[in-house]
Amino acid sequence: MKQLSQYTPDEIKAAVAERYSSVATDPAEKFNFPVGRKFAESVGYQTAILDNLPQGMWESFTGAGNPQAFVDAKPGETVLDLGCGAGLDLYLYSQKVGPTGKLIGLDLSADMLSKARRNLLKMGVTNVEWLYAPADQIPLPDNSVDLVSANGIYNLSPDKDAVMREVSRVLKPGGRTIFAEIVLKSELPNEVRCEIKDWFRCIGGALVEEDFLQRLQANGLTNPQILWLGRNARTGHELSNCAVIRAEEGRS
Secondary structure (H helix, E strand, C coil), rough: CCHHHHCCCHHHHHHHHHHHHHHCCCCCCCCCCCCCHHHHHHCCCCCCHCCCHHHHCCCCCCCCCHHHHCCCCCCEEEEEEEEECCCCHHHHHHHHHCCCCCCEEEEHHHHHHHHHHHHHHHHCCCCCEECCCCCCCCCCCCCEEEEEEEEEEHHHHCHHHHHHHHHHEEEEEEEEEEEEEECCCCCCCHHCCHHHHHHHCCCCCCEEEEHHHHHHHHCEEEEEEEEEEEECCCCCCCEEEEEEEEEECCCC
C-alpha cells in the first residue's frame, strides 16, 4: 500500500476530493471519520434547526466541529466558506448576513458543491456564489471578503501556508477569519500518519496548536487566538483537540 509520505500535494488533493465526493453521494457508507446528523448534533448544531432543513444538508456533514457560536457575520457582509460541503454552515451564515449580504461557497468536490447548491435553493437562499476550487487557490479578487470561515479545511489541505496566504489576500481591510479545526497538543508519532486514510480523518495533516497560530501570523493574519478548545468524535487521537480559531486581516 502506498504510504502517505509518497503522495504529492496534487495527489492528496485528488484523493480528498474523491473521498468527500463519496460523502456527498453516499453518506450512509462507512467512513473512518464521523458523518451525518448524529455527529452534527453532538457538536452543538440544534435539533430544532436541523429538523427544518433538507436531509441532504445534514446527512453529509463532516466538519471538524462547530464554529457557529463564534462567527460574528453581520447583515450585508460577504462571507466565504472554505470547504462548504453540503451547505449546513453556509445556510446558517445566510441567516446572519441576510438578503443584502453575499455568501460564497468553495469546495474541492464537485459533488459536494452541487449538493450544497441544491440544498440552499430548497431553502430559498439565492445570494450565493459557488467556486469549484482548492482552498489554496481561491478564485476571488484581493480585498473582496469580510469574513472567511471553514470547518476542517486546513487539515485536508497539503499546503496550509498557501491557504492562509489566500485567506489574508481575499480579506478586506479589517476583515477576519473564524474557523473550526483539529489541532494537536504535541507532535504525533509517525505510525499514526502512515496512510491516506489518516489524512482523511484529519490526523495525517494536523498541526500542533502553537505551530498553527504562528503560521497564521507569518502568513499575514494578525492576533490569532483560540476561542474554544475541546474534544468530539472527530478528535479520535488522544493528542488531538478541536479548536475554534480567530485571526484578523493584517494589512489594516
